[in-house]
Amino acid sequence: MRSKLSIKELDFYYGDFKALHKVSMEIEPNKVTALIGPSGCGKSTLLKTLNRMNDLVAGSVVDGTVLYDGDDIYGKYDIIQLRKKIGMVFQSPNPFAMSIYDNIAYGPRIHGIKNKKVLDRIVEKSLRQAAIWEEIKNRLKGPALGLSGGQQQRLCIARVLAVEPDVILMDEPTSALDPVSTSRIEDLIDELKKEYTIIIVTHNMQQAGRISDSTAFFLNGYLEEMGATEKIFFNPDSKKTEDYISGKFG
Amino acid sequence: MSTKTRIHFTNVMEELNKEILMMGVYVEEALKKAIDALKNQDVNLAEEVIKEDERINALEIELFDKVAIVLATEQPVATDLRHLMGAIRIITDLERAGDYAVHIAEGAVRLAGETYLTPLRQIPEAGDEARQMLRDALTAFVNSDEGLAREVAARDDILDKLHKKLLKKMLKYMNKDDEADIEQATTLISLARFLERLGDHVTNICEWVIYSKTGEHVEL
Amino acid sequence: MSIINLPAIDSSIDRLVEIERQKSNTNYEKAKRRNLAANVLLWGSAALTLGILLYILGFILYRGFRSDNIIESDFIDSSGISVPLDWHDGDSVLIVNDKTRLKEINLRDLESLLNGKPDNWGNINSQDLDVLPYMLSSAKGEFGKNTTYRESPSEIVSSVASQPGALGLIPASFLSLTENKDINIIPVKMLSVGVNPSVLEIENNIKLRYIDRKILRKILRGELTNWQEAAGRDMPVRLVLPPPGSFEWDALIEIAGVSSEELAQSAVGTSSFDEFYSKINSTPGAFGMIRNDRAEENNIKLLSYRYRQTGANLQWWFLFEEPKRAGRVGGISTIVLNTIYMVLLTVLFSTPIGIGAAVYLTEYAKQGTLVKMLRLGTETLAGIPSIIFGLFGFIVFVGAMHMGIGLLSGTLTLTLMILPTIIRTSEEAIKGVPRSFSAGSLALGAGKWQTIYKVVLPAAAPGILTGVILAIGRAVGETAALLFTMGFDYRAVKNLSTSARVLSTHLYQLVKEGISFDRAFATATILIFIVLFVNLVSTRLIKRKY
Structure with missing residues (x-):
């Protein structure tokens, strides 16, 4: 199967600090790839390089290639198109201070969709996909910040879905949520992978085990081991991986 | 929050249950074929049972790893955890049951050329009963049905009785001092003994069903 | 051991x-x-x-x-409804239309109104209304050109009832005609304190300047016998009584509050007005209550009377009437309107610039020395006295840029003055918007400007609004910056270059020109309420945000 994202010998610097060392990995389409590792290991940094959110950080330098469907995203790729195709869900839910409807319609609107009927359809579809439609369909005009944390996060996922992405990056999407909300997001991820390629950074080992198809373990900016999640969790090759996932360090 | 969560895990568990049932079906089939082969003195059928046991053995390993991976990746707790622990023991019991079916088939091969001293009654009867018990025990496991499990375990007495009955009957022939007869009687006694032991494994399965449901270890 | x-x-x-x-x-x-x-x-x-x-x-x-x-006047503050005016035989009653705000009037003012000398009520009660006197055709004396004559009291009553600003005199016997009509009956003050010239002479650098009601009563009751006790010269008080039964006599008894027998024992009784007036003029230390309109012809010196006048000050009409004659007359409606224009224009100028600067400083500018200096600059500007902004505005906007003194120069000056406040508060508000908001927007493929315009600014809006409102509060109360730049025309502005008076400069003018402290305080009250309201709104907004 052809890789959705292909990362080749990627080095990343924050100023003088080298955050990623020659990372190479292949992300398969319609799979959930979990990036795990101790804090500061470079997993979030790697995630940010995939939709060039790292561009916002002053003094960051990228060396190496990231191919998305065969195109180098650090080449001539239009950054707006890239972020449209590779959406991102953040650590803590960050709905905008506007209505639920406007939150979802925000993306389509900035990409030029103005027709009310089309927007209505997109909003409903995205909310349904994010499994939150039934809960909030009667208060679309209500403030998004009035929702519970778990609902807010699913709303944020719906907001990403509304721009019809191809890949969804998730940066510890459940770290701010309670167990039930976490379960819901995990179920949602399992459902979404049928249509999207998902890359998730998580500190929660169990979560990586539960939801991902393959897992990449990072340590000090190096990709220590990557493989099928069953393999990583049942019989990893690297002793460091085993120590980390069994909680012996990190 | 009324809607269900952890849909993926639920699906995995259902799949696992299905596969255990499937393994049960294979064992049942092997047992039925072995008894039929014995009854009809059909060597081909008996050979088939012996050959097909590989499938059951492979399935045991496969399911064992599957349970281990579910444990590693899903971190189940409480009932889910006990269910998986039970599953590990149950697939072992199933594999043993499969081995007994093979033993019976081997007996059938050995007895294929001989004329039975008396028409086989208790062994096919015990075989049918054991199959039924196996099926019910696995149903009880999949449905976490404690009552059914206890009921199935109680039926182990039937196997014991049939075993004793056959034993008594065979003792008559063994007193006659005909070497061939004694050998056949001994073989039949050991076949009945295998069935009785198979029943004990089914009882074990029932015990694991109760364990996975209640967390208590019981002796049935 | x-x-x-x-x-x-x-x-x-x-x-x-x-x-x-x-x-x-x-x-x-x-x-x-x-x-x-x-x-x-x-x-x-x-x-x-x-x-x-x-x-x-x-x-x-x-x-x-x-x-x-505290008022010093020729007239004693006691008045009557039916008074013996010379224009009629017998007692008369003064009626005015009830649209005219008048509680009482003294005889001199009444006389001048009837003579048509002020043909507007402004001087009397600060009301911009034409004076329309109605008299019986039988009335004695000469009246002004605007006086209308009517044959009967009932005609006068109906004419007065139908026109605001109308007043009329009717014989007291027709008082019942005014019932259930849009008419107020106005008491007229007509008594003054007449004294012998000797009382007012200076002795030992002391001159009697006025008496008040307390002293007046004491004199009437004989409790005060020497002018020294009333801060006058050393001279015995000689009370001269008017002829018994006269209007003056009745009023005197009423003020004294005692029966005629208990009046001062040294009082000199008279039997005719001629005797009364001549006694006052001839007796050293003499004192008498006389009709104000008789003083001149009888050559009698009047002593000032001092009393305290209280009443309602700020009323609704003050807000809704146009000011006239530099604010002496009418209300402050156009001034309030000018204030609103000024605030709107100032907000219109300062908000976009302020928010723009804040967005630049927080989102675009490289956080280096230049930005630090800009920040220092805005903070310093926020602390500069407003009069200096006024001076700047006068030289730059009024002078160099030829805008002239008017609304535009004034609001631009105010804009400069409040801009630092708006920039600072907007900056803080923008900084307060969680970074995750803009990250979320950028990750959806939005551009930087789209993100600021559609996500950051709306989220910062409550904070920005609070700053703007605080700035409005400052602008509304600002005087010094407007003195040289906005002018003092109290009419409603017509265009941007019209000189315009606002509440604060109006207050300044009222006090500086000594026009009226009552009006100054009424204006101050309105200003205070506006500022309180503005602060209340901003507190609400702050609370809503945090």
Whole structure:
């Protein structure tokens, strides 16, 4: 199967600090790839390089290639198109201070969709996909910040879905949520992978085990081991991986 | 929050249950074929049972790893955890049951050329009963049905009785001092003994069903 | 025998312990006293601050809602409804249309109104209305051109009832005609204090300047016998009584509050007005209550009468009437309107610039020395006295840029003045928007400007609005910056270059020109309410945000 994202010998610097060392990995389409590792290991940094959110950080330098469907995203790729195709869900839910409807319609609107009927359809579809439609369909005009944390996060996922992405990056999407909300997001991820390629950074080992198809373990900016999640969790090759996932360090 | 969560895990568990049932079906089939082969003195059928046991053995390993991976990746707790622990023991019991079916088939091969001293009654009867018990025990496991499990375990007495009955009957022939007869009687006694032991494994399965449901270890 | 005396050691240890205990006790006491002192200081200064605040606010609001003035006048503050005016035989009653705000009037003002000398009520009651006198055709004397004559009292009543600003005199016997009509009956003050010229002469650098009601009563009752006791020269008081049964006599008895027998014993009785007037003029130290309109013809000197006049000050009409004659007359409607225009224009100028600058400083500018200097600059500007902004505006906008003194120059000056505030608060508001908001927007493929415009600014809106409203509060109350730039025309502005008076400069003018303290306080009250309202709204907004 052809890789959705292909990362080749990627080095990343924050100023003088080298955050990623020659990372190479292949992300398969319609799979959930979990990036795990101790804090500061470079997993979030790697995630940010995939939709060039790292561009916002002053003094960051990228060396190496990231191919998305065969195109180098650090080449001539239009950054707006890239972020449209590779959406991102953040650590803590960050709905905008506007209505639920406007939150979802925000993306389509900035990409030029103005027709009310089309927007209505997109909003409903995205909310349904994010499994939150039934809960909030009667208060679309209500403030998004009035929702519970778990609902807010699913709303944020719906907001990403509304721009019809191809890949969804998730940066510890459940770290701010309670167990039930976490379960819901995990179920949602399992459902979404049928249509999207998902890359998730998580500190929660169990979560990586539960939801991902393959897992990449990072340590000090190096990709220590990557493989099928069953393999990583049942019989990893690297002793460091085993120590980390069994909680012996990190 | 009324809607269900952890849909993926639920699906995995259902799949696992299905596969255990499937393994049960294979064992049942092997047992039925072995008894039929014995009854009809059909060597081909008996050979088939012996050959097909590989499938059951492979399935045991496969399911064992599957349970281990579910444990590693899903971190189940409480009932889910006990269910998986039970599953590990149950697939072992199933594999043993499969081995007994093979033993019976081997007996059938050995007895294929001989004329039975008396028409086989208790062994096919015990075989049918054991199959039924196996099926019910696995149903009880999949449905976490404690009552059914206890009921199935109680039926182990039937196997014991049939075993004793056959034993008594065979003792008559063994007193006659005909070497061939004694050998056949001994073989039949050991076949009945295998069935009785198979029943004990089914009882074990029932015990694991109760364990996975209640967390208590019981002796049935 | 042991060398060491054990009991002595014991006792010395006991003493040490005791000393330590006392020390700690005194320390504790000291701390307690210090604590108390700190508390007293704290609560004292808090109470003082609160007290001063309440006193200032209370004083302004009290004077705003209630006029309370000490008045010196020729007329005694006692008046009657039916009075013996010379224009009619017998007593007359003054009626005015009830649209005219008038509680009482003195005879001199009434006379001038009837003569048509002020043909507008402005001077009398600050109301911009034409004076329309109605008289019976039988009335004696000469009246102004605007006086209309009617044959019967009932015609006068109906004419007065139908026209605001109308007034009329009818014989007292027709008083019942005014019932259920849009008419008010106005008491007329016509008595003055007449004295012998000797009373007003200077002696030992002392001159009697006025008397008040208390002294007047004392004189009438004979409780005050020497002018010295009323801060006058050393001279006995000689009360001259008007002829019994006259209007003056009745009024005197009423003021004295005693029966005629209990009046001053030294009082000189008279039987005719001629005798009355000549007695006053001939007796040293003489004193008499006389009709004001008789003083001149009888050559009688009048003594000022001092009294306290209280009444409602700020009323609704003050807000809704146009000012006339530099604010002496009418209300402040156009001035309020000008204030609103000024605030709107200032907000219109300052908000986009302020927000733009804040967005630049927070989102675009490289956070280096230049930005630091810009910040320092805005902070310094926020602390510069407003009069300097006024001076700047005068030189740059009015002069160099030829805008002239008017609304535009004034609002531009104000804009400069409040811009630092708006920039600072907007900056803080924008900084307060979580970074995750803009990250979320950028990750959806939005551009930087889209993100700022659609996500960051709306989220910062409450904070920005609070800053703008605080700035409005400052602008509304600003005077110094407007003195040289906006002018003082109290009419409603017509265009951007019209000179315009706003509440603060109006207040300044009213006090500076000595026009009316009542009006100044009423204006101040309105200003205070506006500022309070603005602050209340901004507090609400702040609360809603956090």
